[in-house]
Amino acid sequence: MKRRTLFKASAGLGMLPRVGWSNSSSNQRLVFVYSRGGWDVSMLFDPKFSNSQVETASDGEPDSIGDLKFVASVNRPNVSAFMSRFGGQSVIVNGIGIGSISHKKCERLLFTGSRLSNAPDVGSIIAQRFTHLPLPYAILSGPRMTGDLGYNVCRVDQTFVSILRQDTTVNYDRVQQYIQASLGNTEEQRISEYVQTLARREQLRSQVGLFPTTIDNNPTNQIELSVQLLAKDVSAVTMLQIEPPPFHQWDTHNSNDSLQSGCYDYLFQHLSLLGEQLESTLDSNGNPLIESTTVVVLSEMGRTPVYNSSEGKDHWPYTSMLMFGSQIKGGRTVGITDAKLTSVPIDLASGEQTSSGVLLQSSHLLAGLLQRFDIDAGEYLSESPFLAPFA
DSSP: OOHHHHHHHHHHHHTSOSSOOSSSGGGOEEEEEEOTTOOOGGGTTSOOTTOTTSOOOTTOEEEEETBEEEEEOTTOHHHHHHHHHHGGGEEEEEEEEOSOOOHHHHHHHHHHSSOOTTOOOHHHHHHGGGTTSSSSEEESSSOOOOTTOGGGEEEOSHHHHHHHTOOOOOOHHHHHHHHHHHTTTSOHHHHHHHHHHHHHHHHHHTTGGGSOSSOOOOHHHHHHHHHHHHHTTSOSEEEEEOOOOTTOOSOOSBSHHHHHHHHHHHHHHHHHHHHHHHHHSBOTTSSBGGGTEEEEEEOSOEEOSSOOTTBOOOEESEEEEEEEETTBOOSEEEOOBOTTSOBOOBOTTTOOBOTTSBOOBHHHHHHHHHHHTTOOGGGTOSSOOOOTTBO
8 A cells, every 4th residue: 555545545534424314223332331340230130039949139129110120228229210211211131141260361251252362342434334433432440351453442541632632744755664574475454454443543532622631530520520521422332341330340259239229329329320420412314322322330230139248249240221311112121040049941022931942151142242233243243133122
């Protein structure tokens, strides 16, 4: 690729339209909210009252919004507040088999649906539909598993902001020398991807004011930046990891009830903030963001049905998920666990138990997300899509 060819390609990419998508799936946005460590689903998502095989906190009581069933508690007022406001737009998915009890392995399986180390996560795959945007997939915090799709993804951290604010121009002679030295003339795809990243940097310069000078993991700041990136058509997919409040953690091998309770209340306080900002912020077409944004709230594993000797709960290879916003058929709980908190066969279309069904895996959920964005899930995953959560 000659210098003038490289420059022409970069300039052309820089002029790609940023608004005016041509179909409904391309006008959709996706936000991941990750809680790393493993939550106790019986404390909130998967009520197991009057079940001697699943030990639960004594402060919980059954509650529901329509067919959305959950555990309420006076010690978790933010959970009830969220459900009251957004429960009609939310679906809980129970009985998601992960297939491991290792944090790292579960994390990979949860986001990629694969055990392969080079498999891209679902956010990176979906970001391919939005290559006309400056930053298709923005990771504000949380895991980054892009496989060979990293050119669509960037971690928005202090290094990113520092580079973006540098007043430099691209030296295309040096770029050409680098490409020839490192790739030769046989890697056209990688060259094209590299050119795209150069063009996106130029696009992002006009949006530098969106990014604060100092980036931190404060959940309120993450939420505000995430919403603005979506509203300004900078990104279509974002991820944020909400860290637990001080002196709390999700990985509760001891003192499970008090620690998990505080984590849940803190998480749902910020989920309410996210939902409110999506409702009150308009997209480039003048519509509330929540009408085009799907929020996926997840943790990589669950906790055991019974306490250990330290009143904690250990790793469990089944988890639950909360989804709300656009495209969600809300006010429902889908997916089922049995009396031992393990998944049972369900119908992938309805989420209801059936003897002829399949055991729900994270890969089924990811395939369903891909299908909702008009992506052929079969190119990445062998499992059928789980469509029960979606309208």
